[in-house]
Amino acid sequence: MKKAEELVIQALKSAARDDRLKYAVQQSTELYPLLWKAAKRYVTGEKIEDVITVAREYLDNNYNISIEYIGENITDLGECERAKNELLQVIEEMGILSLKQTVSFDLSHIGLSINAEITYKYLEELAQKAQRYGITLMIGMEESSKTSDILSLYKKIATNYANVGISIQVYLYRTKVDLQELIQYPGKIRLVKGAFQEPIDIAMIRSEELNSRYLEYVEQLVKANHPISIATHDEMLIQEIERRQYFDKSNVEVEMLYGVRPELLNELRKKEYRCRVYLTYGSEWYLYLCHRIAEQPENLYLAVTDIINESIRERSIVD
Ligand code: FDA
Numbered sequence: 001m002k003k004a005e006e007l008v009i010q011a012l013k014s015a016a017r018d019d020r021l022k023y024a025v026q027q028s029t030e031l032y033p034l035l036w037k038a039a040k041r042y043v044t045g046e047k048i049e050d051v052i053t054v055a056r057e058y059l060d061n062n063y064n065i066s067i068e069y070i071g072e073n074i075t076d077l078g079e080c081e082r083a084k085n086e087l088l089q090v091i092e093e094m095g096i097l098s099l100k101q102t103v104s105f106d107l108s109h110i111g112l113s114i115n116a117e118i119t120y121k122y123l124e125e126l127a128q129k130a131q132r133y134g135i136t137l138m139i140g141m142e143e144s145s146k147t148s149d150i151l152s153l154y155k156k157i158a159t160n161y162a163n164v165g166i167s168i169q170v171y172l173y174r175t176k177v178d179l180q181e182l183i184q185y186p187g188k189i190r191l192v193k194g195a196f197q198e199p200i201d202i203a204m205i206r207s208e209e210l211n212s213r214y215l216e217y218v219e220q221l222v223k224a225n226h227p228i229s230i231a232t233h234d235e236m237l238i239q240e241i242e243r244r245q246y247f248d249k250s251n252v253e254v255e256m257l258y259g260v261r262p263e264l265l266n267e268l269r270k271k272e273y274r275c276r277v278y279l280t281y282g283s284e285w286y287l288y289l290c291h292r293i294a295e296q297p298e299n300l301y302l303a304v305t306d307i308i309n310e311s312i313r314e315r316s317i318v319d
Helices: 003-017 019-027 031-039 048-060 077-096 116-133 144-160 175-182 208-223 235-243 262-270 286-295 299-308
Strands: 064-069 102-105 136-139 164-169 189-192 228-230 252-257 275-281
Touching: 003 286, 019 031, 019 286, 031 286, 031 299, 048 064, 048 077, 048 275, 064 077, 077 102, 077 116, 102 116, 116 136, 116 144, 116 164, 136 144, 144 164, 144 175, 164 175, 175 208, 189 208, 208 228, 208 235, 228 235, 235 252, 235 262, 252 262, 262 275, 286 299
Parallel strands: 064 102, 064 275, 102 136, 136 164, 164 189, 189 228, 228 252, 252 275
Antiparallel strands: none
């Protein structure tokens, strides 16, 4: 990787973690609408109606969907309760429409940064309602400082609710051990490479080593017949998983983020593999946008273009 690219990635990942910058963007009547034009490439809209409209379009085209109401690291209890209520509403909307799909969220959106007991209470409320409608909940994985807390809440809820799954980050060295335990629970495991800037003694950088670790975990889960989401846009990895015929198995699906490599997911869908699109909505998109650009520094050019062009061109779901 070129030096300049590395510097951009580091700067974006640091900006993503800067709560003051995030607050300034969210509050600014000038910056928010400007950056929103770039965020719209990856975020379906600010309101629940926006995400449901996009979700229906994907469902009509034989994709499955996950919906995330974006937000994390909330330290105000009232805001956490509002986020939990919003997620209950997403579940309700999906239930009314008989959409047996997935709702995703970060535990620090519903209280993890304040109190684990309250978070568990909210999590249970969500799991109960989701179970009633045949909906799956997927917990996102956050910075490594929260991994143990997230996993311990997951194990507690997964003991009683098989409809709750967990995302795990392959880049963390600890995942090798965590996976042995997580495989004992029935919930779906979503394998992601990992999006945060972490110290090199605990996490791998993007590398061959990381990709072979990813494949090793896929193989373990496939062999255990465990429900698994292959959550990556990495074409080489996907080709290898396809070569091994894992996508033919009923417990394996591939999942990609809205706005990232839609043409690749469309190709896989045409082969009739189980394909899921991860849709986000809400106004707390700052961190999410920084991550999407940091993953692919060329996306900075797209962001600038989106900001300059007054209206982002209407995108079909397959381009
Ligand atoms: P990698 O970053 O190695 O990229 C491989 C190739 O994919 C690139 O060369 C490019 O072609 C394409 N690509 C990747 N990102 C792109 C982008 N933004 N724009 C355009 N092309 C791109 N992370 C986390 O820490 N916790 C979590 O809970 C989740 N949850 C989650 C759910 C789902 C459904 C997905 C798909 C991803 C996540 N992630 C996540 C993010 C994940 O950790 C990772 O940062 C991104 O998926 C990018 O990594 P890849 O596996 O795509 O490979």
